Each structure stands twice: as C-alpha cells, then as structure tokens.
Amino acid sequence: MKVDFEKVNGIIEKYRDDREAIIALLQDISAEIRYLPEEVIRHVSDEIEVPVSRLYSLATFYTSFRLEPRGEHEVQICMGTACHVRGAPRMLENVTQKLNIKPGETTGDGKFTVETVNCVGACALGPLLVLDGKYYGKLTQRKIEKLLGGSDDEVEQSC
Amino acid sequence: MTAKPKIVVGLGTCGIAAGGREIYNAIEKALTENNIDAELTQTGCIGACENEVLVDIAKPGQPRISYGKVTEEKIGEVVTNHLLHDKIDREFALGKIGEGELSAEYDDLPYFFTDLPFYEKQVRLCLRNCGFINPEKIDEYVERDGYQALKQVITEMKPEEVVEVIKSSGLRGRGGGGFSTGMKWQFTMNAVGDKKYVVCNADEGDPGAFMDRSILEGDPHSVMEGMAIAGYAVGADEGYIYCRAEYPLAVNRLKMAIEQAKEKNFLGDNIFGTDFSFNLKVKEGAGAFVCGEETALLMSIEGKRGMPRPRPPFPANEGLFGKPTCLNNVETFANVPVVILDGPEKFASIGTEGSKGTKVFALTGSINRTGLAEVPMGITLEEVVYDVAGGIIDDGKFKAVQAGGPSGGCIPEDLLHLPIDYDSLTEAGAMMGSGGLVVMGEDTCMVDIARYFLSFTQIESCGKCTPCREGTKRMLEILERIVAGEGKPDDIEKLKTLGEAISATALCGLGQTAPNPVLTTLRYFQEEYEQHIFDKRCVAGICVDLMFYLIDAELCNGCGRCRKACPVSAISGDKKEVHVIDKETCIKCGVCVEKCKQEAISLQS
DSSP states (O other): OOOOHHHHHHHHHHTTTOGGGHHHHHHHHHHHHSSOOHHHHHHHHHHHTOOHHHHHHHHHHSTTOOSSOOOSEEEEEEOOHHHHHTTHHHHHHHHHHHHTOOTTOBOTTSOEEEEEESOOSOGGGOSOEEETTEEEOSOOHHHHHHHTTOOOHHHHHHO | OOSSOEEEEEOSHHHHHTTHHHHHHHHHHHHHHTTOOOEEEEEOOOSOGGGOSOEEEEOTTSOEEEEOSOOHHHHHHHHHHHHHHOOOOTTTEEEEESOOOOOGGGTTSOBHHHHSHHHHTOOOSTTSSTTTSOTTOHHHHHHTTTTHHHHHHHHHOOHHHHHHHHHHHTOBOTTSSOOBHHHHHHHHHHSOOSOOEEEEEEOOOSTTOOHHHHHHHHOHHHHHHHHHHHHHHHTOSEEEEEEOTTOHHHHHHHHHHHHHHHHTTSSBSSGGGSSOOBEEEEEEOOSOGGGGSHHHHHHHHTTSOOOOOOSSSOTTTSOGGGSOEEEEEHHHHHHHHHHHHHOHHHHHTSBOSSSBSEEEEEEEESBSOOEEEEEETTOBHHIIIIIISOSBGGGOOEEEEEESGGGSEEEEGGGTTOBOSHHHHHHTTOOOTTSEEEEEETTOOHHHHHHHHHHHHHHHOOSOSHIIIIIHHHHHHHHHHHHTTOOOTTHHHHHHHHHHHHHHHOSSHHHHHTTHHHHHHHHHHHHHHHIIIIIOOOTTSOOGGGOEEEEOTTTOOOOOHHHHHOTTOOEEOOTTSOOEEOTTTOOOOOHHHHHOTTOOEEEEO
16 A cells, blocks of 8 residues: 555644644544554654654554554454443454454455454443444344345355 | 424434434434424433433423434334324333423323433433533533533632532542542642643543443533633643543544633633633543553653553642643543532532442443433442343343442342442442443353453553563463363462452552452352362353353254354254254354254253
8 A cells, every 4th residue: 555645744744843742643644544554653753753662662552553454344343341241252253253364353355354342332232343433233143244245145045 | 492393312422323313314304304394403322322212302382202212214203293293102202301281191101300210210410411412512501501610610719619619529539549529639739830730531441331421422511611610729721631532422522512612711711701711632542441540641641651650649749741730530520510509518418428429320231221320329239220220131130230340340139238339339349430330140150251351451451560461461361261161279269369469569550450350259259260160160151161052952953054054064964853063073153053043052061
C-alpha cells in the first residue's frame, strides 16, 4: 500500500504546537491509514523531533495501534464478562475456525482481521460481534456463518 | 409540553446496536407518508437495555407513552395508530410517563418509573436526565435546571463553602476507591500551585460496565457542570475528560456539548459575568485498561505510556504536568450539581451511615432484565438481583454475583442480604468498583470465571512492577492447568499465597486488586476448585477439557449433519443409524452440537 504522506503531514501540522498530543497524532494517522507503517513512524519522528523509540514505545503499549496492515473488514468479538457468561469464547472459536486465523491476525486474502475487545458496553445483546462498526448481537454459529460469507447449504442439501 | 406531538427514540450505544437508527428512519418515513407534523428527536439510554429499541410518543396534553422492543416493520403502524387514532399498541407499550388525559381504556397501563418492577426501587439522581433530554441539545439540559448549580456556586458561594457542602453531603468517589470527594477537593484547594487542573476519569474499562458511558451519552452536560464547579472550588481553570476510545458516541457527544456550552458561556472566560474562567478538553484513550488508574491516566494525558507511579505525592499535590489536580470519575461529577441544588442534607438523607446517595449499576449476565439501574446505597444485593433485575433467566438458580469487575469479587447466595455500600462489599472481599454487577447462574463455573478475570488483568498488566507482571502470570498458569484437568494438590494453597502477596505488594490499584476474583472464589467456592483438581470434574459443564461429548442414542436420527461437520472425523455411523463420537479423536470444538437439529449431543462431565 502506498502511503499518502501529504495527509500524514497535514495531521502533523494540526498537532505541531501541542506537545502532549503525540497519542492523538498517532491515533489520527492510524484512523487515516488504518495502521502505523515503519516508514510513517520514522517520518513522524523526523518531523516532530521525537525519537523513533518513543513512538514505538507508545505504539506497542496502547492496544488500539497496529503495526501490521488490517484486513478489508474488521471483526471485533466482545469478550466482556456478560458476553463471556453467555458463550463468547465459543463464538470466538467459531469465527477463528471459520476464517482459519487467530485473534489479532488477518486472513491471507486480506479480507478479514479478527480482534477481541474487552467490552463494547452493549451487554444486553451478548454474545456480540462488531463487523465494520456495526453491532450484531445474540450471536449463534449460524449467524456467524451468514455474516462472514459462508453458508451451511452444502450440509443442508446433503440431508 | 410542546404543541406538536413528540417522538423520542433511544439512541445510546445499546439502542443503536439494537437497530435504533433504522427505527428512527422508519418513523421519519411514516411521518412523511401520513403527513403528520410531529417532532422527532433522540435521547440517551434510559436504562432498560433489555427493551431496546425504545420509542416514546407524547401527544400534547397526554402522558408520554413508552414503547419497547419495537420492530422496523411495526413501528410505522404504532406511530400512526397513536398519533392519528389515539390507539396504543399494547404489544409494545411498556408504560406511561407523566400525567394528562388518556382514554379510560388505558387506565391500567402502568406508570413507567413507579409501577414497572425494574424502576420501582430506583432513585434517579445521576441518571435524572438520561432518557429525557436530547443530549445533543444544550437547551433541553438547561430547561431541566442545567447549569443552575454552577451559577449558584460561582455567583453566591466562596470556594471553601463549596468544598464544605460537598464534604457534608458525604459524597464518595464512584470510580471504585470510594474516597471522600470533599476531602479530595479540599486537598487540591489547599495545594500550592500557579496552575491547577480538574480531570474526569471516563476510562471505563471494566468489562460488563457501562454506567459512565450511558451518562456521557445521555447527559454529558451534567458531568461538565460538575467539573466546572470543582474547578471553581479548587481554583482550576482547565479540565480534561479522559474517555476511552471504544466509546465513540460518548466522545462525539462530549465534544458537541463542550462547543455548545462555550457558545452559551457556561464554559470559557468570565462565566456568568464573573472572573471565573474554565475550559474543557476531551482526551481519547488508546486502549489500555491500566489508564483507569489515576496516575497512569495522567501520564497518558501527557502523551506518555500509561504507567502508574507510586503515591505519594498524590495528584491533589502533584498531578497533571506536575500541577495540583482534582481527579474524579464521571458519576461522581454527575452527582455534584444535584448535591448543590438539592442541598447536602437532602443528598445525605439517602443511603447508609458511611455511604450516601445512590449508585448506578450495570446489571448484566444471566438475568431477566439487563440494564442500567440507579439504586439508593444500602439496598440489598437480593433486591437488586431479584426485584430490579428480575431474577435468573429461565427460572434458573442463582450462584453468584460478581461485583466490581476484574478488581472485584464473587459474592455467593448466603451473602445476598448484604446492603450495597462501600464497606460491606469490601468486607465480603469484593468492592463497589465502578458498578458492574454480573449475575451468574448455576451454569457458570467459578474456576473458569476466576481464570477469565485473571487473564484479563494479566494481559492488561503494564509490566512496571514485578508482583503484578510475574505474579499474575504464575497465578494464571495455575488456573489454566486446573481448568485443563491438570491441577496439582497444592495449587489452592499456592494461589492463596501468591494472591495475598500480590495484593500486599503491587504498585497500583490494578495489581493490588487483581487477585480478588481468585481469592473470593476460593473463599466461597473452594469445593469447586477441589472438584476440578481431585475429581477432574466441572459440575457447571464449562471446562471443556474435563468434559466429553456424547450423542444420545434415543434422540439421534442418523441424519449425518454432525458427521459431515466434524473437522477431525471423530464421528461415525451409517445413514439413519445412531452415530457415535470417538472420545480420543474428538477435539471438543462443539461444531456437532450446533449442527444437530435433534439436540441429541451434549457435554457430559
């Protein structure tokens, strides 16, 4: 992926005089290019005269930063307590098995990134996943199959 | 009451998640199609999450009718029936709010806040506006006495008087620790500094807790007003709200509210024509649970890694950028305008000797009525679980209630008579925490729950101090082997020793309280640990490694779905014949259970 440095520079300018805003700056860049490539971190470091090590120390401390590109679609599975007691671990297993990746990884075709989140606060709907910002509650294996593009038609038909 | 009929859609995160935006659009469409002139607006969470999406309809001169669990297909009809034919659809109607003329036919409709069991025992101070006002319109907050407390404070009172009022109200921090808010303000007021700050902790990281989110989404101004009052009292002219980034709606509404408050000069320079100035900024978290700890939070605002530091010095003396800082949580600040307007005596008349006022709880888990409830301090856990939350789903049996999130503990049935206040919960080994109450039924394994919470705090441990970084890791390893059926006889003792050592020596609140879920489950449910370790059994049927899948020969019709779905070919059987699972090959993925339409496959211990 080609990084649009003009946009990055625009974000850097926005926070130019705000020394406490390094986290916000990285967040805005993350929102724009959806992860933090090394070349961008180095560029930011040169521009704002903050060591690369300090930027990496922030990027690896806070979980919302990613150092790898994300998939086209983002799946977040809520692992909050309410979802946990309503079967979230099994739902997570269904998703990771379906896509054949571990939480935090992206599928080989770059289509899906799967992540777990601590709690999205919509506990009445648990277990629940968020697909590209939209909430899908009261999950079942069937719902997951449908959401992630697969279908059990093969099995259905053979019966 | 406006002259036009008013329709209000609940658009907090839970409302939106349940499809609130679609309902809003459907109503808009129904209004246009039927040429109805009505005001369509939104509000935050009213607390009855189980009934989302909630829509309230009010005709001038009539009580407001609250409809729950409305569907996109039916809402158009509900709206037109109500507005055009004065017909209330009983399938969705929950209750009425306020007085007014209504056909005698609907006399039996319950009053929403006083008759519905979920609300009957609630006392709504912090949530006074949630579900009533449109949080994106400052005028609606002002109409309900908004910013009156601030006006009174800065035009009529001296800072010392404000601190005295807060102290005498008995208000204690709602974020977990329960420290006296008035004392905290006094320390910051007395601290010497050319610059001081007020900071609001809105980094609500406990899983299963959404009190602060609901207040910020439903009534952001109440928190901002509380902060401005604190600013006046302690001598600060600048404040920060540190909100977790997982709450995008709360962040947006806060930013919007700040802009609107500036326009009205409730924030900014020379507020109400006095020489008091106060400005607010929102800082978004970046996903680190430990930032809920006060010193870590301040680090994060400064743009550093959110790692706690030893106290003292306390933030009241050396806080943000090294300056005296008054730090409270969302709910604490939301209480402040109430204390000022109602007077400290009235506030202190609610609650118990040591805990005054109310507490907002997020009620979740295996209960009939998931939701947000504000109850007076001193109410018993039993009343909350059974009367407010409606008991266990499917008439199940209660096992424990987890209070206080990853820092709290599990409270068993024989302690349900405990009154909810800071001190009795701490005595039981749990803590008030921020207010998450997760109710668990018989099908919850307490060892698994302890493991769940510890794995959470373990991942979130910042790594600065050894007891938390290494100690929680060792405890987690022990728990993992117990749930895997490989527990050793001395594991229980080891867990206790480690847990007590970590509590005593960790640097910050996160580490000190991390062992609580393990220690309380050991205290009240030790026999479950023993069953896992010695009998290799999990009675709740959760720990998969101690279970095996079995096909009931009576129920199996030999359809073959499970055989085809099994990823490791562990299931065999001819068509139309009973199938069997080979225990050795089975990886216990559970796919067969999902596939079986006969419900013939189950986990056995």
